[in-house]
Amino acid sequence: MFDPKARYVRSLFSKVPLEYDILLGLLSFAQDRRWRAYVVSRTGQKRNDRILDVATGTGLLAADFARVVSPNGFVVGVDLTLSMLKTARWRLQARNIGDRVDWVLARAENLPFRDDSFGSASISLALRNVSSAQLTFREMSRTTVPGGVVISLDFARPRNHVFQVFYYDYLLGLFPFFGRMVSEAWGRTLSYLGRSILRARTGDQIAGLLREEGLVDAVSVPLTAGIVCAVYGTKR
Numbered sequence: 344m345f346d347p348k349a350r351y352v353r354s355l356f357s358k359v360p361l362e363y364d365i366l367l368g369l370l371s372f373a374q375d376r377r378w379r380a381y382v383v384s385r386t387g388q389k390r391n392d393r394i395l396d397v398a399t400g401t402g403l404l405a406a407d408f409a410r411v412v413s414p415n416g417f418v419v420g421v422d423l424t425l426s427m428l429k430t431a432r433w434r435l436q437a438r439n440i441g442d443r444v445d446w447v448l449a450r451a452e453n454l455p456f457r458d459d460s461f462g463s464a465s466i467s468l469a470l471r472n473v474s475s476a477q478l479t480f481r482e483m484s485r486t487t488v489p490g491g492v493v494i495s496l497d498f499a500r501p502r503n504h505v506f507q508v509f510y511y512d513y514l515l516g517l518f519p520f521f522g523r524m525v526s527e528a529w530g531r532t533l534s535y536l537g538r539s540i541l542r543a544r545t546g547d548q549i550a551g552l553l554r555e556e557g558l559v560d561a562v563s564v565p566l567t568a569g570i571v572c573a574v575y576g577t578k579r
Contacts, residue, residue, distance in 0.1 A: 346474050348474045349423060349450060349474050352423070352424075352472045353423050353424045355531065355532055355535055356400070356424050356426075356427060356472075356532070357424050357425070357426045357427070358528040358532070362525075362529065363400060363401050363430075364401055364403065366522075366529070366532065366533065366536075367403070367468070369518070369521070371567075371570075371571075372567070372570075374566075374567045374571075375403070375468075377566075377567075378467075378496055378566055378567070378571055378573070379403060379407050379467065379496075380407065381496075381564075381566065381573055382404060382407075382465055382467060382494055382496050382573060383404075383407050383408060383411060385492065385494055385573065385575050386462075386463040386465065386492045386494060386575075387463070387492060388408070388411070388412070388416075388462050388463050392412065392461075392462030393416060393417055393418075393419070393460060393461045393462055394408045394412065394416070394417070394418045394419070394461060394462060394463055394464075394465075395418075395419050395421070395454075395456070395460075395461040395463070395464040395465070395483070395486060395487070396408060396418060396419070396420045396421065396464075396465050396466075396467070397421050397451045397454070397464060397465065397466040397469070397479065397482075397483060398421065398422055398423075398466050398467070398469030398470075398472065398473065399420030399421060399427075399428070399431060399446075399467075400422060400427050400431070400468075400469065401427055401430045401431045401434060402420050402428075402430075402431030402432070402434060402435055402444065404465060404467045405418050405420040405431065405435070405444050406434070406435055406438065406440060406444075408465075409435065409440040409443040409444050410440060412443060414443075416443075417443055417444065417445065418443060418444045418445070419444070419446075419447060419456075419461070420444055420445070420446050420447070421446075421448075421449050421451065421454065422446075422448065422449075423449065423450050423451075425448055428446045428448060431446060432444075432446055450473075450474075451466065451469075451478075451479040451482065451483075452474060452475050452478035452479055452482060453478075453482065454482040454483070454485075454486055456486045457486070458485055458486065459486070459487070459488045459489070460486045460487075460488075461486055461487050461488065461491065462487070462488060462491050463487060463491050463493070463494070464483035464484075464486060464487045464492075464493050464494075465493075465494045465495070465496070466479065466483065466494075466495050466496070466497075467496045467497075468496060468497055468498065468571075469497070470495050470497045470543075470544070470549070471497060471498070471539040471540070471542070471543050472539070476544070476549070476552055477552055477555070477556075480493065480495075480552050480553055480555075480556045480558075481556050484556045484557060484558060484578055487578050488578070489578050489579060490577065490578065491577070491578050492575055492576070492578075493553060493556075493558055493575065493576055493577075493578065494573065494575035495549055495553075495573070495574045495575070496571060496572070496573045496574075497543060497544075497549070497571060497572065497574075498540040498543055498570060498571050499540075499543055499544075499545060499546055499565065499569060499570065499571055499572045500540070500541065500543065500545070500569075501568050501569035501570050502565075502569050503568060503569070506568055506569075510570065511541070514536075514537035514540055514541065515537050515538070515541075518533050518536075518537050519533040519534040519537060521533070522534070545563075545572070546563030546564070546565060546572030546573075546574050547563055549563065549572065549574040550563045550574050550576070553574065553575075553576040554576065557578070557579060558577060558578055558579075559576060559577050559578075559579055560576055560577050561574065561575070561576035562574070562575065
């Protein structure tokens with residue numbers, strides 16, 4: 344099925360795979376490592392678990408998961424952009440953890456896995472990029488075992504009004520301006536990221552989507568002055 348948003352997102356991020364980690368560091372004020380560590384800690388995975396990372400991008404979160412699984416466990420990173428997956432595979436191989444991760448080219452809304460295949464499922468800083476958050480959570484829940492955690496980490500709109508003024512000016516002004524100084528592709532990507540964050544769901548709205556898919560104990564946790572929210576629930 345033709346999906347204009349999926350096509351646009353794939354085209355956008357296929358042009359900046361090598362620079363994506365730098366972009367993320369700028370966008371997160373270098374806090375992204377701490378956020379990923381929080382996600383890993385919340386999943387409660389066992390060392391022999393199978394772990395699913397949806398919209399894995401360059402594999403940053405998949406790499407963090409790979410470091411905590413034993414040879415009996417493994418990680419699967421899924422993305423719809425081939426150049427991102429190639430970059431992820433290359434980087435993890437360079438860090439000698441590539442043999443702990445498999446890479447799959449697929450959309451988040453149609454995961455090619457059997458029911459109850461993974462101990463946990465995550466999506467990090469990418470829920471804004473999928474065409475249907477509801478279908479994405481449905482698929483993540485379907486492929487997670489009962490008792491497993493489904494977790495989303497994504498940018499949000501901070502609640503502090505004073506900080507909002509600074510942050511929104513940064514997202515819509517300085518951020519894309521610096522991108523255009525580097526290249527046209529950077530400029531388009533940073534402009535899209537800023538606008539998508541302003542349209543992002545709140546943590547409570549995301550928690551509501553998890554509950555609609557039957558996940559229990561769904562909770563939203565704001566991090567770094569609320570510029571991101573970790574939202575997670577448990578499959579019955």
